[in-house]
Amino acid sequence: xxxxxxxxxxVTPFDSSGDVDAKSIxxxxxxxxxxxxxxxxxxxxxxxxxxxxxEERHTVISTIVSQVxxxxxxxxxxxxxxxxxxxxxxxxxxxxxVDGLMVAxxxxxxxxxxxxxxxxxxxxxxxxxxxxxxxxxxxTGVQFDQESLDxxxxxxxxxxxxxxxxxxxxxxxxxxxxxxxxxxVCGADADSKAFMDAGATSWIxxxxxxxxxxxxxxxxxxxxxxxxxxxxxxxxxIESGRYIAKTKALMGILGAPCSETRAPLNTLEDAGxxxxxxxxxxxxxxxxxxx
Numbered sequence: 001x002x003x004x005x006x007x008x009x010x011v012t013p014f015d016s017s018g019d020v021d022a023k024s025i026x027x028x029x030x031x032x033x034x035x036x037x038x039x040x041x042x043x044x045x046x047x048x049x050x051x052x053x054x055e056e057r058h059t060v061i062s063t064i065v066s067q068v069x070x071x072x073x074x075x076x077x078x079x080x081x082x083x084x085x086x087x088x089x090x091x092x093x094x095x096x097x098v099d100g101l102m103v104a105x106x107x108x109x110x111x112x113x114x115x116x117x118x119x120x121x122x123x124x125x126x127x128x129x130x131x132x133x134x135x136x137x138x139x140t141g142v143q144f145d146q147e148s149l150d151x152x153x154x155x156x157x158x159x160x161x162x163x164x165x166x167x168x169x170x171x172x173x174x175x176x177x178x179x180x181x182x183x184x185v186c187g188a189d190a191d192s193k194a195f196m197d198a199g200a201t202s203w204i205x206x207x208x209x210x211x212x213x214x215x216x217x218x219x220x221x222x223x224x225x226x227x228x229x230x231x232x233x234x235x236x237x238i239e240s241g242r243y244i245a246k247t248k249a250l251m252g253i254l255g256a257p258c259s260e261t262r263a264p265l266n267t268l269e270d271a272g273x274x275x276x277x278x279x280x281x282x283x284x285x286x287x288x289x290x291x
Contacts (some may be wrong), residue, residue: 001100001161002128003057003202005038006215009046013258014069020056022063029067035212044077046206051262061096073099081106086123093121100130105142117151124157162187162204171198190235192218193228214286230286234279249273255289
């Protein structure tokens with residue numbers, strides 16, 4: 001499976017009743033593909049997967065897969081605080097014909113490195129699909145350190161790692177120790193230029209929901225500096241807190257309304273929306289309307 005390009009962890013739209021809005025999901029898939037993104041992650045962090053029931057996860061993944069129709073790869077986000085739950089999620093994703101998985105460590109549990117590797121290997125081997133590890137210790141409380149990665153690197157289904165730790169010092173380790181085995185994937189939007197300058201060719205970024213043109217611009221060496229400088233204030237502002245609410249609000253500003261978040265998160269207030277409008281104006285051509 002080719003990880004090159006920008007893959008968007010699609011937001012999950014909710015209707016006025018708070019239910020998953022499958023029709024809007026299908027519409028957003030078309031918006032993302034029209035903006036030349038290379039893949040879609042279903043039920044990731046930005047998709048509020050932690051707040052979805054198992055049945056809603058089925059709806060989200062099946063809607064995305066059926067709408068994509070094989071045009072780009074679809075990964076399914078896998079969480080779960082127990083190995084059994086994560087395997088259950090993975091088997092559902094496989095049944096729904098995703099192309100691969102994006103597997104996070106079990107949140108809150110704080111496993112050892114050996115326990116983390118055992119968990120992830122069990123999850124991936126239960127379905128034998130190409131898998132991207134998701135390293136986001138700020139959310140999960142556990143990091144894919146060198147010991148756990150050494151135990152995972154020889155799994156033929158582990159093809160990459162979304163590095164969202166914010167530790168740019170890990171990039172050389174991936175380029176040397178795991179070259180040809182685990183591809184490093186940018187997972188920190190505000191650090192994207194550093195990732196691309198270091199040779200990364202793949203990016204799974206939540207803000208690609210709202211800023212696909214800028215993401216593609218940052219991937220291109222010819223436009224990287226201009227695109228990055230233009231949208232960096234937006235990236236930093238959104239990453240400073242309330243990431244999902246701000247990303248959804250930004251999409252609404254740019255013509256793709258889907259602002260409702262699911263409790264315990266609150267939808268962004270009017271003052272926050274106006275602040276985003278100001279940042280969009282500063283970004284100019286790199287933050288155009290989505291549709």
